[in-house]
Amino acid sequence: MEPDMENNTNIKNNKKRLGGLRTMPFIFANEVAEKLAVVGFAANMITYLTQQLHIPLAKSATTLTNFSGTASLTPLLGAFIADAYIGRFWTITIASVLYQIGMISLTISAVLPHFRPPPCGGNQVCQEATSWQLGVLYVSLLLTALGAGGIRPCVVAFGADQFDESNPKEKTRTWNFFNWYYFCMGVSMLLAVTVIVYIQDNVGWGWGFGIPTIAMAMSIVSFVGGYGMYRRLEPAGSxxxxxxxxxxxxxxxxxxxxxxxxxxxxxxxxxxxxxxxxxxxxxxxxxxxxxxxxxxxxxxxxxxxxxxxxxxxxxxxxxxxxxEIKSLIRMSPVWSAGILVITASAQQGTFSLQQARTMDRHLFSTSFQIPPGSMSVFTMLAMLLTITLYDRILIPLTRRFTGLNRGISFLHRMAIGFFISVLATLIAGFIELKRKHVAAAHHLLDEPLTMVPISVFWLVPQYALHGVAEAFTSIGHLEFFYDQAPESMRSTATALFWLAISAGSYVSTLIVSMIHRFSARPDGSNWLPDNLNRGKLEYLYWIVTLLQFLNLLYYGVCVRFYTFKPLQLKVAVNEEDVGDVGKSGKEGGA
Known part of the structure; x- marks a missing residue:
């Protein structure tokens, strides 16, 4: 065999050996362990802040939404580093180590009593965490935010990179990857909001943070273990x-x-x-x-x-x-429409959780009580079920009518999610009215620490609807960014997904702050007091519902005038794929 022919054959064989389905266990294992770490402390953090650090409810809620917003801004930095300098693999690896350091710091602060104010109970006035104790918490959260900034924008794009776009057979697997990536993430989050939250509430915060910390270490080992099999695209400059x-x-x-x-x-x-x-x-x-x-x-x-x-x-x-820049400009209006969906779902980890804490959380007639932080299990279950039905039933069914490989377009998928999210917050307001009516009937309006005799399962509809909405909206958003972004900017485009989450979290903080300001009365009361029985939480839900409805109309206008990514000519790289393969991008939104 001649040298040139032998080299070409080696290159082709190497290309075939890299990437593909066999890399998915390493990537998914990393995602499962990483999300177990992230959600393991985030799902119940409102409880840690209010009960361990004695921070007031409203301040705790804004602290968490601000942290979520900051953690969702850092992906822009991570995407820039990945696309411009070191590539996605090394960005994910280094960011994971940073996240690990932040988790270790958070675990140590939960174990050593010097990092927390003294415990209190009964009618005793609780001492709020000091500035330096809060400083340790914020540094830990900052490290995890920086770590998340490198992981979040790169993992999805890196996983999709393992399938060769120039090969039509592998191209269809990319869209299945988005569904199953989110499914694995949902499974991990489900474990976090059940097992980890239970350990935090019943065993201790040291173990509650320690187990996610160990999971994060395992995720690093798993991801690096697949190094020799990954298809790694070189960075193409800033x-x-x-x-x-x-x-x-x-x-x-x-x-x-x-x-x-x-x-x-x-x-x-x-x-x-x-x-x-x-x-x-x-x-x-x-x-x-x-x-x-x-x-x-x-x-x-x-x-x-x-x-x-x-x-x-x-x-x-x-x-x-x-x-390239035209594509990003065209994507911006659709991107902005996703912000308010995040604002709506952000309430699940704050005020909805506090609602659950006041309600009867006994599981049927047993003595076991559902931890408030575990209520999001219904969100996860609804999301997982929706993803499974979507991938196994809805796609094959709708494909017969639309002719699209993915069944329905990502733009239509997002629209369905937006509509369901409107229903979720609308229903949440009426459920809060029901909870307060029961509290009033039993003369518990001024007893916030006494359980209101209404089952916590009344909250299941709003949690479940948010899960269904996320299955449609979030995956549709990821598909949209990956499909419509220029190929050299896919990490950056995926960072826009997290930027929408950041903006949604900050909008949530803004709405809560404005409600506190404009609903304040001379006696110091407002719509969102620590005693929810005397509050007007339903007004918050309905304000968000109205904003989401207007946002749905805005999204319809965005879709009406959206122009898809222009024709992208692809040169086939496999012998059986002779000639150029054209791609108009219209499958995404036809």
Whole structure:
């Protein structure tokens, strides 16, 4: 065999040996262990803050939503590092170590009594945690936030990278991956809100935080163990730099007349090779002011022809790079529509949990009580059941009518989730009215520590509906970002998913703060007091319901005018896939 043929054969064999389904156990094991660690302390953290650190309810709620918001901002940093410098594998690995350090710190603070205020009970006034005790907590949370910033935007994209987009057989597996990725994540969260929360409430916070810490260590070992089998895409340079270069070049040439034919705009396959492994983005007619960045002046044309030099990207951009920024601009309205869904679900870990704490949590006629933090188990079960039915039944069924490989488009999938989320918060308000009516009937309005004789299972509908909504909305969002984002920016695009979560958490904090401010009375009472029996929590739910309804109308407008990612020509890499494979992107939203 000739050397060149032998090298080509080795390259092809190596390509076939990397990635694929066999890498999924390592990636899923990492995700299961990582989510067990994350949810294991986050699901019941409101209890830790109020009962162990003696922080008031409203302050604890805003602390958690602020932390959630910060943790969902850091993925932008992680995505930038992954796409620009070290790739997704090393970003995930390093971030996991940071997360591990934060978990160890949090566990130590839960074990050693010096890191917590003294216990109190009965009518004794509880001493709130001191500034330095809170400082230890915040540093621990910051480390976990930084770790999450590297893990969250990269794991989904890294898992999808294991399937070759240029191979039609593997392309369909990518969409199954999103469903089963979220399913594995849901299983882990289910374990967290049952087993881990039970240990925290009944055994101790040292073990309650210690077990997730051990799980995080196991996730690192599992992920690194698959190193030799992963398909690892090399970083293609800073996507933010390219975006700025396009805008600068367009501004410099803003006074130039637009070319009559888009084919005259600058294109260079060599320049775009590293950021268009599966093909180039075609030209679109919207945002034409950016197209001026690709107008070739006479001076630039002479320089390119005579010296055969690559032009200065701050003066001349390719069509592909211009279309990258156009894609992100087009995605922004759809992205923003997901914010209020997160705002609605954020209440489950704060006020809904406090509702559960006041209710009868006995499991049927037994003496066992459901921990308040475990109520989200109904969210997880509903989400897992929805994902399973969606993947096994709904996709094959709807495929017959729509002709789409994934059954229904990701835009339609998100719309269904938005509508169900509206129902969830609407129902939550009426359930709170029912809970307070029972409390009033038994003269318990001024006894917040006394159990209200109403079953906690009244809260199941709102928890379950949020789970169904998440199965549609969150996975649809992930599919949307991965499909419609430029291939070189997929970590960055996935970070937008977490940025929406961040914005949703901050909006939740803003709404709660505004309610505290504008509902305050001279006697110090407001709609959201520590004693929910005297509060107006249902008003919060209904305000969020109204905002979500308006958001659903806004989303409909966004979908109506959305333009899908332009034609992306892909060169097949397998012998059986001869020629170019075209992709219009319309399957996502047709």
């Amino acid at each position: 996507p933010f730099t390219r975006l700025v270069q396009v805008m600068v070049a367009a501004y410099k040439k803003r006074k130039l007349p637009m070319v009559s034919d888009p084919s005259f705009l600058y294109e260079n396959d060599e320049v775009d090779a590293a950021i268009s492994l599966f093909g180039k983005l075609g030209h679109t007619k919207n945002f034409r002011f950016l197209d001026k960045a690709a107008i070739v002046t006479e001076e630039e044309s002479t320089e390119i022809q005579k010296n055969n030099q690559i032009p200065n990207p701050w003066k001349l951009s390719t069509v592909h790079r211009i279309e």
